[in-house]
Amino acid sequence: xxxxxxxxxxxxxxxxxxxxxxxxxxxxxxxxxxxxxxxxxxxxxxxxxxxxxxxxxxxxxxxxxxxxxxxxxxxxxxxxxxxxxxxxxxxxxxxxxxxxxxxxxxxxxxxxxxxxxxxxxxxxxxxxxxxxxxxxxxxxxxxxxxxxxxxxxxxxxxxxxxxxxxxxxxxxxxxxxxxxxxxxxxxxxxxxxxxxxxxxxxxxxxxxxxxxxxxxxxxxxxxxxxxxxxxxxxxxxxxxxxxxxxxxxxxxxxxxxxxxxxxxxxxxxxxxxxxxxxxxxxxxxxxxxxxxxxxxxxxxxxxxxxxxxxxxxxxxxxxxxxxxxxxxxxxxxxxxxxxxxxxxxxxxxxxxxxxxxxxxxxxxxxxxxxxxxxxxxxxxxxxxxxxxxxxxxxxxxxxxxxxxxxxxxxxxxxxxxxxxxxxxxxxxxxxxxxxxxxxxxxxxxxxxxxxxxxxxxxxxxxxxxxxxxxxxxxxxxxxxxxxxxxxxxxxxxxxxxxxxxxxxxxxxxxxxxxxxxxxxxxxxxxxxxxxxxxxxxxxxxxxxxxxxxxxxxxxxxxxxxxxxxxxxxxxxxxxxxxxxxxxxxxxxxxxxxxxxxxxxxxxxxxxxxxxxxxxxxxxxxxxxxxxxxxxxxxxxxxxxxxxxxxxxxxxxxxxxxxxxxxxxxxxxxxxxxxxxxxxxxxxxxxxxxxxxxxxxxxxxxxxxxxxxxxxxxxxxxxxxxxxxxxxxxxxxxxxxxxxxxxxxxxxxxxxxxxxxxxxxxxxxxxxxxxxxxxxxxxxxxxxxxxxxxxxxxxxxxxxxxxxxxxxxxxxxxxxxxxxxxxxxxxxxxxxxxxxxxxxxxxxxxxxxxxxxxxxxxxxxxxxxxxxxxxxxxxxxxxx
Numbered sequence: 001x002x003x004x005x006x007x008x009x010x011x012x013x014x015x016x017x018x019x020x021x022x023x024x025x026x027x028x029x030x031x032x033x034x035x036x037x038x039x040x041x042x043x044x045x046x047x048x049x050x051x052x053x054x055x056x057x058x059x060x061x062x063x064x065x066x067x068x069x070x071x072x073x074x075x076x077x078x079x080x081x082x083x084x085x086x087x088x089x090x091x092x093x094x095x096x097x098x099x100x101x102x103x104x105x106x107x108x109x110x111x112x113x114x115x116x117x118x119x120x121x122x123x124x125x126x127x128x129x130x131x132x133x134x135x136x137x138x139x140x141x142x143x144x145x146x147x148x149x150x151x152x153x154x155x156x157x158x159x160x161x162x163x164x165x166x167x168x169x170x171x172x173x174x175x176x177x178x179x180x181x182x183x184x185x186x187x188x189x190x191x192x193x194x195x196x197x198x199x200x201x202x203x204x205x206x207x208x209x210x211x212x213x214x215x216x217x218x219x220x221x222x223x224x225x226x227x228x229x230x231x232x233x234x235x236x237x238x239x240x241x242x243x244x245x246x247x248x249x250x251x252x253x254x255x256x257x258x259x260x261x262x263x264x265x266x267x268x269x270x271x272x273x274x275x276x277x278x279x280x281x282x283x284x285x286x287x288x289x290x291x292x293x294x295x296x297x298x299x300x301x302x303x304x305x306x307x308x309x310x311x312x313x314x315x316x317x318x319x320x321x322x323x324x325x326x327x328x329x330x331x332x333x334x335x336x337x338x339x340x341x342x343x344x345x346x347x348x349x350x351x352x353x354x355x356x357x358x359x360x361x362x363x364x365x366x367x368x369x370x371x372x373x374x375x376x377x378x379x380x381x382x383x384x385x386x387x388x389x390x391x392x393x394x395x396x397x398x399x400x401x402x403x404x405x406x407x408x409x410x411x412x413x414x415x416x417x418x419x420x421x422x423x424x425x426x427x428x429x430x431x432x433x434x435x436x437x438x439x440x441x442x443x444x445x446x447x448x449x450x451x452x453x454x455x456x457x458x459x460x461x462x463x464x465x466x467x468x469x470x471x472x473x474x475x476x477x478x479x480x481x482x483x484x485x486x487x488x489x490x491x492x493x494x495x496x497x498x499x500x501x502x503x504x505x506x507x508x509x510x511x512x513x514x515x516x517x518x519x520x521x522x523x524x525x526x527x528x529x530x531x532x533x534x535x536x537x538x539x540x541x542x543x544x545x546x547x548x549x550x551x552x553x554x555x556x557x558x559x560x561x562x563x564x565x566x567x568x569x570x571x572x573x574x575x576x577x578x579x580x581x582x583x584x585x586x587x588x589x590x591x592x593x594x595x596x597x598x599x600x601x602x603x604x605x606x607x608x609x610x611x612x613x614x615x616x617x618x619x620x621x622x623x624x625x626x627x628x629x630x631x632x633x634x635x636x637x638x639x640x641x642x643x644x645x646x647x648x649x650x651x652x653x654x655x656x657x658x659x660x661x662x663x664x665x666x667x668x669x670x671x672x673x674x675x676x677x678x679x680x681x682x683x684x685x686x687x688x689x690x691x692x693x694x695x696x697x698x699x700x701x702x703x704x705x706x707x708x709x710x711x712x713x714x715x716x717x718x719x720x721x722x723x724x725x726x727x728x729x730x731x732x733x734x735x736x737x738x739x740x741x742x743x744x745x746x747x748x749x750x751x752x753x754x755x756x757x758x759x760x761x762x763x764x765x766x767x768x769x770x771x772x773x774x775x776x777x778x779x780x781x782x783x784x785x786x787x788x789x790x791x792x793x794x795x796x797x798x799x800x801x802x803x804x805x806x807x808x809x810x811x812x813x814x815x816x817x818x819x820x821x822x823x824x825x826x827x828x829x830x831x832x833x834x835x836x837x838x839x840x841x842x843x844x845x846x847x848x849x850x851x852x853x854x855x856x857x858x859x860x861x862x863x864x865x866x867x868x869x870x871x872x873x874x875x876x877x878x879x
């Protein structure tokens with residue numbers, strides 16, 4: 001194909017794929033996740049195989065801890081003995097976890113070593129430097145190549161070498177950070193005389209890799225493949241062949257899946273960087289024509305033909321030409337990326353959670369799942385959210401391909417489920433227990449994950465469309481949005497995975513699903529995530545620039561900005577329903593005073609204020625109706641995500657006065673009208689009291705409002721969307737209202753954040769928790785007689801393992817008090833055992849129960865269950 005023929009291609013304005021973080025980076029993150037997942041999986045396999053071959057089950061590895069516990073059962077104070085046992089076991093499991101992490105890091109360390117040595121390997125043929133321009137007899141071709149290098153990589157010193165052993169028209173860029181080099185073939189130098197535009201296009205393509213800063217990504221990608229084979233695959237195969245040959249078929253199947261995903265991720269990274277280099281080298285119409293001609297005529301390295309072309313590191317010619325003409329394809333959501341991200345997240349979550357559990361098994365399961373969820377939230381946001389922001393930038397710049405968020409969400413969901421199906425059971429529980437025992441339950445749970453992810457991606461797309469037009473630094477804005485998105489989705493992922501584990505362990509009970517929903521509405525971390533999401537989405541409304549063009553530059557061929565029509569939010573109209581709800585609550589709440597006063601008389605016995613739930617339900621209902629009204633009025637041009645944005649704003653603005661109104665009513669009923677102010681913080685620290693009430697009131701209101709907002713947006717979507725209004729200057733009244741809303745939302749975010757910090761400090765034991773007041777039925781159960789020595793060790797452990805195995809819906813409604821009742825039953829069962837160690841642990845539990853130390857009661861329960869697990873290993877039984 002000649003250059004004039006290539007120039008006749010479409011001259012439509014081309015999108016700029018370099019304005020935001022490139023797809024090469026996202027695919028490189030998938031590669032790193034695949035490597036880490038495979039290494040963690042195989043390292044766990046190697047360690048478990050070593051324990052099996054060396055006859056080192058868990059009770060053998062913890063033999064010292066068991067000996068100390070049993071030897072001191074009669075002589076050491078129970079509380080001290082229980083603490084020493086906990087410290088001993090945490091120390092042993094912590095060291096094992098550090099060994100697992102070291103083996104997991106082995107392929108990364110080896111890959112870094114190979115990457116550092118790659119310049120020596122690529123220069124093995126002894127290429128010579130290009131002629132020095134200072135030489136009076138220098139070659140004019142060399143001078144031209146140096147001019148191109150100075151033009152394409154300003155401010156960088158690029159060393160150009162010539163490989164006289166190669167005759168093709170090829171080149172390769174490589175080098176460590178700060179020392180880039182380009183090796184060109186002798187054929188490329190000689191081809192400059194006949195086809196200078198082709199030779200220069202190839203050189204610009206190699207220099208584009210330096211401009212794109214993808215040299216390190218490319219050669220680390222190649223190195224990590226060989227490092228994974230050498231440090232993970234080969235040791236696993238050899239160890240299995242020596243110690244457990246029967247495991248080789250299953251290991252081969254698992255390795256085929258891991259290596260396939262790793263190879264596809266590797267190839268995807270290398271092909272994406274080639275596309276970006278083509279677009280960078282062809283960033284003007286003339287250069288695009290030359291680059292297209294070079295793609296048509298040049299035989300690139302690793303460009304395979306025939307049935308094995310899918311193994312090539314370079315994309316196909318027609319794909320390269322298509323992307324060169326339409327670079328906007330690099331901004332679109334890739335379904336394979338979504339599927340791979342979900343697959344790797346599901347494959348790795350079990351080992352990551354197991355690592356968190358082994359580091360300190362006494363920390364509550366909520367904290368362990370939350371931390372694991374934050375890890376995967378970072379991965380998901382770094383890949384998925386950045387892809388959504390790129391697609392949003394493409395839509396702003398005129399790309400006609402709308403991002404298919406439902407399809408992307410389905411890809412992540414399917415990947416997560418497939419990954420979970422491939423993982424080994426955790427603590428005897430696997431997703432296969434649900435699939436084989438109760439298929440409808442796993443379908444419902446998968447549907448919940450799909451809805452959560454779709455809402456999450458819709459929120460990310462709305463944030464991109466709202467913040468990019470008002471941003472002067474698109475890359476920094478995108479990375480900041482992805483970082484915040486990790487915090488938003490992380491707790492939800494951890495909560496979902498926790499539900500999967502509980503359902504598998506509890507016998508596929510439908511009640512677990514209800515419990516997870518109820519506890520989710522009362523979980524301060526989840527509430528704060530939604531609060532921050534609404535705050536971040538409302539932010540652009542307070543400071544959006546009203547110019548028609550904005551600072552966006554999203555095209556390659558010219559400097560004309562993308563035209564982004566802006567709409568002024570109708571803030572005052574949005575605030576009327578929630579403020580009206582607050583007024584109705586203030587007046588109507590007086591009717592609840594007799595119920596609240598009656599409930600307050602039982603406060604000394606620890607009974608929960610039942611009437612408070614009525615008050616909360618009334619507040620939630622009013623806020624939900626307000627949210628529905630906002631969703632119908634401001635339902636964002638047929639887009640659910642924009643309706644959610646306005647609903648979050650309205651509910652957040654109404655939440656602070658609604659909380660104050662409800663707390664005042666409760667304090668009025670308990671202490672009388674004259675002592676309302678003094679009664680609000682009565683009985684506990686004011687911050688903790690406010691945090692608990694805030695959680696109970698704000699959680700149901702917000703989540704109910706969000707669900708009804710989606711319905712409101714659907715009602716609005718029935719009508720055709722109105723034409724986009726022209727930008728107009730907002731009135732001072734609207735600006736004042738927007739500023740007031742922003743201030744209120746900031747205060748609410750700060751208050752909920754403080755509540756989350758308090759809860760986490762209590763969960764981690766950084767600050768002492770206030771004594772707990774138990775309900776009457778818990779106190780009555782604690783006074784039941786105990787008969788020491790009447791129950792065998794195995795029967796006591798069987799009973800202890802079954803106490804928490806049958807949760808009911810009431811456990812989610814009144815989780816804390818129900819938990820203490822079950823804990824007392826567990827202490828009774830183990831205190832009646834003929835095992836002195838079990839009786840000592842139960843005595844420690846009674847001591848903490850008498851002091852009202854909730855966190856130590858939980859730790860004692862965990863220690864008893866851990867000890868019973870080791871007892872089961874000793875007797876070769878499963879509880």
